[in-house]
Amino acid sequence: MSSPLFETVRGIAADILGVRRNQITPQSSSENIETWDSVHHLNLILAFEQEFGLQLEPEEIDQMNNVERIIRILEQKLNHHG
């Protein structure tokens, strides 16, 4: 996966979680990244909302605990917004 969206998500996730960019892969999740706790999860969600100018639903926020799902949900949202 190397879409522009993935690269943006990767940059934001690396900054917020305090890891190197190349440590973020589609498989990265709150299970395998130590700093991905609940506070960082919230910061991550808010950073996406800020970056893409959208508001995420509680169900989406719960699901977005790995990069692959983050990409899928953001893609859906952004396409809906047109």
Place this chain on the structure above:
Amino acid sequence: MNTSDLRLEIDRLIAASDPAGAARSLAELWLNDHSASTASFTCSRYEQLRPRLNLLLCRLAILRSFTVEPMVPLLRGAAFSAGIDLTVRLSEFNAHAQEILEPASSLYGFAPDVVILAVQTRDIAPDLWRDFAALSAEQIRSAIDRVTEEFRDWVSAFRRHSQAHLIIHNLEQPTFASRGIFDSQIEENQAFAIRQINEGLRTAGSEQIGVYILDYDALVARCGRAQWHDERKWLMVRLPIAAHNLNHVVNEWLRFLHPLTGKVAKAVVVDLDNTLWGGVIGEDGIAGIQLSSEHPGAAYQELQRALLDLHHRGILLAICSKNNADDAMEALQKHPGMLLKPKHFAAMRINWGDKSQNLREIAAELNIDIDSLAFVDDNPIERQQIRTQVPEVFVIELPNDAMEFARAIRKCPRFERLSLSTEDQRRSEYYQKQRERGRLEETVSSREDFYRSLQQEVEIAPLDKSTLPRIAQLTNKTNQFNLTTRRYTEQQISELASSPDWNCFSLRLRDRFGDNGLVGVAITRKREKTCEVDTLLMSCRVIGRTVETAFLSFLAEHARKQGAQQLQGWFLPTKKNAPARDFYSSHGFQVLEQNGHGTLWGLNLERSQVACPEWIRLHIVNGDKG
């Protein structure tokens, strides 16, 4: 440089052990991008750099009834970029009352410099927020009283247990009143009830030293109440504020943290063409420039109005413009649209020279540090040049649209003040008189003749409530003639002075040109047969006029009357206080002790004295302690 290149550059500079260069690039990055991810990046890099940078340390505790965690990196990132190293501690949710009321709480254990109390209407007045329509007039009044009393108890308990500054969010209005538009038709409506509490809170705050109100309701209104909240996140994670508003809260906190940590601009240097007016005076002429109450001149008048407000706040104005001085002066003096007149400017550099050199000269002429200057210029190239050549100067990022200029000035945290002394409001007048003194000095033949011709009168008085804010202000911002550079809050000074061994004096100076205001502070402590000068400082405006000798002669006399046989004091050198270095030795003091921090000087009061210069008339005002 784009932001990803800047990031690479920052990491390269860190690896190359260039902390100052890395800090400059980090500040540039933050300027271009205030996002959460940049904030995290900024904090992580500053964590590596902080031991090697001379940052101002500040311990901040936030007591809160809602989630503020996502705002912390944004706040720390912004503060780091401004040279402030914040250590932040968050309380548990809704633990603010216990933390404040319990003297042994972990809040006080943290030893904060600043505490923010961030509570919201729905948490501390849920009845007024949610159930208002169901309340009787009596219930409404008792709710107002209950919340106001609570605030009052918190404020006074906090003051008993801590000397930190306290910032309290006031209560926001609901987006829709419970009774709809009918609310505005009746006397004791919902908006009124919340205003009553806010007014009670303001009064409670003003009764204590160092307690400040953050007008949260005005903040919400300014940013747009309808777009402020995010109800989903409130219900999910107790975060009531929408993602795009988090930076607004952070900026509001910074407007307090800048004046509280002393990271403020004392003077603002402005460009002329396309900044103070539209167009170029040298080409368009006085009739051609845009400056009026109509479009397109109104934008520039609005900027002038914002600058005039800063002038009334005690911030000096100066001009730095590439122009023919005659053309520019004619516009300044004669253009009917000018709200700012030549008298409002404490210094002017209108020439074709390099702006960085002009800024250095302006700082020297105003006798303030270069890092106390703010620079306003519409030209991004001039701004970039100043950023690289004089990085100490704070450069305001003006938007491209002139209509936005005034707002950029008004929202800037470096121009905030939390108290306004008479001295602040009259500051530029003092500088004008200073120029007249300079001219007098040029006409007299000797220093002594100059001192005599000034006709100086000094009034020394013990601390009282009216002088306390100015005294604390001077201890915090005086750098040059300051023997020990000890910084005190109002609260600390008032506690010191209430102890019988300690004395705090202020010095006012008048001369033939008028009142210079309160310009000197001394704090002394008596121990057995010794009186020690804890603090002695003079405002830079009056250095070199022998007033400090008059002050010292008084302190010696006062110590003698207290029964002291020795007057002593430390000189603690800093980067900036060289003007005070020889003060004790030139008044006959002997070295008593020397260590890595400084030198202790002493004067035997039984054998020596300090004479007041014959050209100064000294008035001593007696207070409680004499």
